[in-house]
Amino acid sequence: MAIITLTTDLGLKDSYVGSVKGAILKELPSVSIVDISHDIKKFDITEAAFVLKTVFHDFPEGSIHIIGIKTEATLKTPHVVVLFKNHYFIGADNGIFSLIFDILPEKVVELSISQDTDILTFPTKDVFVKAACHIARGGSMEVIGKPVSSLRKSEDLRSFSEGPNVLKGFVAYIDSYENIITNISKQQFYDFGKGRNFTIFFRRAEYSISSISKSYNDVPSGERLAIFSASGFLEIAMNSANASGIFGIHIRDVIRIEFYD
Amino acid sequence: MAIITLTTDLGLKDSYVGSVKGAILKELPSVSIVDISHDIKKFDITEAAFVLKTVFHDFPEGSIHIIGIKTEATLKTPHVVVLFKNHYFIGADNGIFSLIFDILPEKVVELSISQDTDILTFPTKDVFVKAACHIARGGSMEVIGKPVSSLRKSEDLRSFSEGPNVLKGFVAYIDSYENIITNISKQQFYDFGKGRNFTIFFRRAEYSISSISKSYNDVPSGERLAIFSASGFLEIAMNSANASGIFGIHIRDVIRIEFYD
Amino acid sequence: MAIITLTTDLGLKDSYVGSVKGAILKELPSVSIVDISHDIKKFDITEAAFVLKTVFHDFPEGSIHIIGIKTEATLKTPHVVVLFKNHYFIGADNGIFSLIFDILPEKVVELSISQDTDILTFPTKDVFVKAACHIARGGSMEVIGKPVSSLRKSEDLRSFSEGPNVLKGFVAYIDSYENIITNISKQQFYDFGKGRNFTIFFRRAEYSISSISKSYNDVPSGERLAIFSASGFLEIAMNSANASGIFGIHIRDVIRIEFYD
Numbered sequence: 001m002a003i004i005t006l007t008t009d010l011g012l013k014d015s016y017v018g019s020v021k022g023a024i025l026k027e028l029p030s031v032s033i034v035d036i037s038h039d040i041k042k043f044d045i046t047e048a049a050f051v052l053k054t055v056f057h058d059f060p061e062g063s064i065h066i067i068g069i070k071t072e073a074t075l076k077t078p079h080v081v082v083l084f085k086n087h088y089f090i091g092a093d094n095g096i097f098s099l100i101f102d103i104l105p106e107k108v109v110e111l112s113i114s115q116d117t118d119i120l121t122f123p124t125k126d127v128f129v130k131a132a133c134h135i136a137r138g139g140s141m142e143v144i145g146k147p148v149s150s151l152r153k154s155e156d157l158r159s160f161s162e163g164p165n166v167l168k169g170f171v172a173y174i175d176s177y178e179n180i181i182t183n184i185s186k187q188q189f190y191d192f193g194k195g196r197n198f199t200i201f202f203r204r205a206e207y208s209i210s211s212i213s214k215s216y217n218d219v220p221s222g223e224r225l226a227i228f229s230a231s232g233f234l235e236i237a238m239n240s241a242n243a244s245g246i247f248g249i250h251i252r253d254v255i256r257i258e259f260y261d
Numbered sequence: 262m263a264i265i266t267l268t269t270d271l272g273l274k275d276s277y278v279g280s281v282k283g284a285i286l287k288e289l290p291s292v293s294i295v296d297i298s299h300d301i302k303k304f305d306i307t308e309a310a311f312v313l314k315t316v317f318h319d320f321p322e323g324s325i326h327i328i329g330i331k332t333e334a335t336l337k338t339p340h341v342v343v344l345f346k347n348h349y350f351i352g353a354d355n356g357i358f359s360l361i362f363d364i365l366p367e368k369v370v371e372l373s374i375s376q377d378t379d380i381l382t383f384p385t386k387d388v389f390v391k392a393a394c395h396i397a398r399g400g401s402m403e404v405i406g407k408p409v410s411s412l413r414k415s416e417d418l419r420s421f422s423e424g425p426n427v428l429k430g431f432v433a434y435i436d437s438y439e440n441i442i443t444n445i446s447k448q449q450f451y452d453f454g455k456g457r458n459f460t461i462f463f464r465r466a467e468y469s470i471s472s473i474s475k476s477y478n479d480v481p482s483g484e485r486l487a488i489f490s491a492s493g494f495l496e497i498a499m500n501s502a503n504a505s506g507i508f509g510i511h512i513r514d515v516i517r518i519e520f521y522d
Numbered sequence: 523m524a525i526i527t528l529t530t531d532l533g534l535k536d537s538y539v540g541s542v543k544g545a546i547l548k549e550l551p552s553v554s555i556v557d558i559s560h561d562i563k564k565f566d567i568t569e570a571a572f573v574l575k576t577v578f579h580d581f582p583e584g585s586i587h588i589i590g591i592k593t594e595a596t597l598k599t600p601h602v603v604v605l606f607k608n609h610y611f612i613g614a615d616n617g618i619f620s621l622i623f624d625i626l627p628e629k630v631v632e633l634s635i636s637q638d639t640d641i642l643t644f645p646t647k648d649v650f651v652k653a654a655c656h657i658a659r660g661g662s663m664e665v666i667g668k669p670v671s672s673l674r675k676s677e678d679l680r681s682f683s684e685g686p687n688v689l690k691g692f693v694a695y696i697d698s699y700e701n702i703i704t705n706i707s708k709q710q711f712y713d714f715g716k717g718r719n720f721t722i723f724f725r726r727a728e729y730s731i732s733s734i735s736k737s738y739n740d741v742p743s744g745e746r747l748a749i750f751s752a753s754g755f756l757e758i759a760m761n762s763a764n765a766s767g768i769f770g771i772h773i774r775d776v777i778r779i780e781f782y783d
Contacts, residue, residue: 001551005540011437012273012534015316018266018297019491022319025293029262029321032547036540042438043501055537058544058647060551072478120476122491125319176533177564215642217594230541230644240565272698273534276577279527279558280752283580286554290523290582303699304762333739381737383752386580 002028002136003059007036007052008068008124009043016122020068023125027133036065043070045154049099050173050181054231056087056100064132067091068124077152079111079127081141088135090128095154109145157252159184167192167257171249172233178242182255184234189257196259200226202236203247209236216240263289263397264320268297268313269329269385270304277383281329284386288394297326304331306415310360311434311442315492317348317361325393328352329385338413340372340388342402349396351389356415370406418513420445428453428518432510433494439503443516445495450518457520461487463497464508470497477501524550524658525581529558529574530590530646531565538644542590545647549655558587565592567676571621572695572703576753578609578622586654589613590646599674601633601649603663610657612650617676631667679774681706689714689779693771694755700764704777706756711779718781722748724758725769731758738762 004024010016017038024033036055040048048069056065064087071092073079082089082097084105089097097105115126134144159169159182169184180202200209213225216239224243229235236255237243244250265285271277278299285294297316301309309330317326325348332353334340343350343358345366350358358366376387395405420430420443430445441463461470474486477500485504490496497516498504505511526546532538539560546555558577562570570591578587586609593614595601604611604619606627611619619627637648656666681691681704691706702724722731735747738761746765751757758777759765766772 003547005544007540012296013298013300014436015297015312016436016491018268018295018312018316019319021295022266022316022321022324025264025295026319026321029293032551034540034543034547035534036537037535039535051537051540055540055544058541058548060544060548063544072476074478118475119489119491119493121488125491175536175538214640215594217596227643228641230538230641230647232641273557274559274561275697276558276573277697277752279529279556279573279577280580282556283527283577283582283585286525286556287580287582290554333737335739379736380750380752380754382749386752 001030001032003032003034003063004132004136005034005036005059005063005065006038006068007040007048007065008038009040009048010038010068010124012038016125019122020066020125020129023129024133027129028136031136034059040069045070045094045096046099046156047173049096052089053100057085059087061086062088064088064090064135066124066128066132067096068128069096070094071123071128072120073123079113079123079131080148080151081109081111081131081135081145082151083107083141088132090131092123093152095152097151098153099156105151107141108148108151109141110148111145113144157183159188161192165259167259169234169255169257171251171253171255174244174249174251177237178244179229180236180244180247180249181229181231182234182236184255184257186228186232186234189234193257193259196261198257198259200234200236201256201258203249203253207247262291262293264293264295264324265393265397266295266297266320266324266326267299267329268301268309268326269299270301270309271299271329271385273299277386280383281327281386281390284390285394288390289397292397295320301330306331306355306357307360307417308434310357313350314361318346320348322347323349325349325351325396327385327389327393328357329389330357331355332384332389333381334384340374340384340392341409341412342370342372342392342396342406343412344368344402349393351392353384354413356413358412359414360417366412368402369409369412370402371409372406374405418444420449422453426520426522428520430495430516430518432512432514432516435505435510435512438498439505440490441497441505441508441510442490442492443495443497445516445518447489447493447495450495454518454520457522459518459520461495461497462517462519464510464514468508523552523554525554525556525585526654526658527556527558527581527585527587528560528590529562529570529587530560531562531570532560532590532646534560538647541644542588542647542651545651546655549651550658553658556581562591567592567616567618568621568678569695571618574611575622579607581609583608584610586610586612586657588646588650588654589618590650591618592616593645593650594642595645595649601635601645601653602670602673603631603633603653603657603667604673605629605663610654612653614645615674617674619673620675621678627673629663630670630673631663632670633667635666679705681710683714687781687783689781691756691777691779693773693775693777696766696771696773699759700766701751702758702766702769702771703751703753704756704758706777706779708750708754708756711756715779715781718783720779720781722756722758723778723780725771725775729769
């Protein structure tokens with residue numbers, strides 16, 4: 001049974017998500033439709049990209065991921081299907097793909113599907129569903145689009161080093177527990193740190209943390225800790241408390257790590 | 262595989278939606294249950310009707326739509342199953358059906374299903390699920406109810422003309438993007454306008470709009486536009502901004518269109 | 523088709539619920555995954571227990587219920603699978619089970635599943651999903667854990683009598699309609715009351731209620747009533763209005779019933 005996931009900013013109150021699911025079931029009665037999130041901040045492709053980047057590899061290969069955010073096609077932002085690590089991603093090339101993938105995808109086609117209606121405001125239902133169902137039925141990408149060689153680049157905050165001892169990153173996401181998830185990956189942390197002692201600084205000097213915990217319960221309830229998140233990024237959190245609110249930390253704030261020989 | 266959709270004001274936090282789904286799966290292990298919305302404003306049948314009206318035709322014919330809002334049966338509001346354009350709608354006849362359908366439905370039966378419990382507060386689970394599963398198994402409407410010839414009428418704001426040049430409508434729904442959706446349909450707009458020039462007025466004279474856009478991106482980000490919504494109604498919106506909040510527009514506000522020869 | 527339900531405090535915005543569902547579909551392509559609630563108050567096992575207690579018996583026997591709240595394993599709170607009335611419950615033994623079950627469960631095993639990752643913060647995905655899929659495939663509990671004889675006890679507010687005429691209970695849950703659900707069961711009410719007249723008191727003397735309604739519509743819109751909830755507990759509500767807000771009632775407030783000979 002094919003799997004189609006949905007990541008959108010459509011919200012759960014209106015009829016839109018229902019319309020998308022109805023349209024899928026009209027084409028494909030037997031399919032697993034999985035909601036990733038419909039509560040992405042309106043038009044925020046950075047947030048949507050982070051959510052998708054951290055979730056897609058939990059799905060089986062061959063899964064089809066519809067991205068319903070900033071979906072209108074323009075000359076600069078055509079509709080595309082992207083094949084990456086044996087997952088299919090369908091959306092508008094508005095810059096989101098360069099934020100999801102750290103390496104070049106295997107294949108990209110620009111969609112040449114024609115809509116059944118002249119209403120151009122709901123391509124998630126009128127275009128992406130058609131493409132997704134075509135792929136789900138085993139159809140090839142080339143039948144519904146023409147290959148293109150590049151995707152639009154988005155400006156992204158990247159972590160960087162200052163000399164051999166300082167690694168700087170940014171807050172990439174704050175989850176509903178108010179855990180603070182940075183863009184510093186576990187591998188990057190260990191490659192740069194090489195086992196040295198370190199201190200993580202954020203916002204104020206007195207908020208520093210000098211060890212990595214394995215679980216939230218490693219520290220007493222209400223105390224701060226650093227941990228690698230389920231998705232493999234450095235996370236600053238509190239055991240059973242709201243780190244971002246308590247520390248006053250926001251998306252894109254700087255996180256600085258000093259390593260000592 | 263039968264499709265049962267759910268449109269309710271039950272909310273997603275409590276156990277109620279889970280109970281409804283459990284009850285369906287107890288009767289019918291293999292079925293597609295699709296959430297339309299559980300965040301309808303409590304007891305607001307007008308909002309529920311708008312959501313259902315705009316979504317049901319996106320589902321395959323034969324789909325069964327459970328309406329879980331103002332569900333208690335009284336002598337005046339019996340439980341019914343309605344067949345309309347080959348879709349089944351199950352709910353209390355509290356006036357909602359006259360808001361969903363623009364023409365008379367094919368068939369209506371008043372349900373004569375007896376509950377398994379003497380708790381009468383949850384007919385969505387204890388009555389509607391039974392009726393839905395009966396229909397989903399291919400059962401006929403007549404077996405579970407007796408035919409009735411009419412449905413309760415609700416007062417509804419209807420668009421109307423003032424002379425040959427002015428068409429007036431009302432705000433029917435505001436979606437989570439704060440797009441303002443009116444009750445003026447595309448067909449009505451073109452039938453009345455006959456290709457003439459026009460100006461749409463709402464709230465203040467300076468908010469007028471004199472053209473119909475094809476997509477939100479037809480105007481610069483943050484500018485207002487008129488467009489036909491995915492559901493075919495005249496919509497006033499802003500590209501990537503919150504029209505209803507910025508213009509101070511609410512449900513039931515008047516929208517006035519002047520046509521010029 | 524096996525049924526796996528999810529009751530968590532993960533929220534619907536982040537990627538976490540999607541990750542759990544992806545992990546299930548990776549192991550078991552054909553399964554019914556049902557969301558009970560993901561909006562349980564963070565870390566609130568009492569609320570999660572109430573939701574599960576009132577919903578699980580609506581699902582078919584053999585259903586598997588994943589409990590994703592306070593999930594980290596410690597020496598004192600191991601991961602367990604519990605068999606109760608032919609339903610399987612999987613979670614951390616943090617005290618929640620004693621709040622769900624009123625009698626001893628049939629069987630309990632402490633899980634000895636090893637994770638694929640060294641990230642210990644997401645057992646819902648990395649441990650509970652494995653256990654659930656094992657059970658869903660027909661595997662036995664003993665293969666994935668060792669039998670234990672007891673579960674951790676949680677302090678719970680219990681209703682109690684004061685002499686032969688007074689029954690006291692507590693507010694156990696307030697639902698999204700602001701109905702006030704107590705921990706006094708229907709059976710307890712009738713066993714203690716033996717058909718006598720009664721008055722229910724809550725917060726202020728003038729808020730008393732002296733009869734049990736069968737449906738919300740038994741009283742005029744906006745009036746208070748007492749009723750047995752869909753889950754069989756004494757509930758104080760208002761017809762089409764928000765009882766808890768209007769009465770200023772909170773979780774754990776006392777409800778006192780006086781019976782008269």
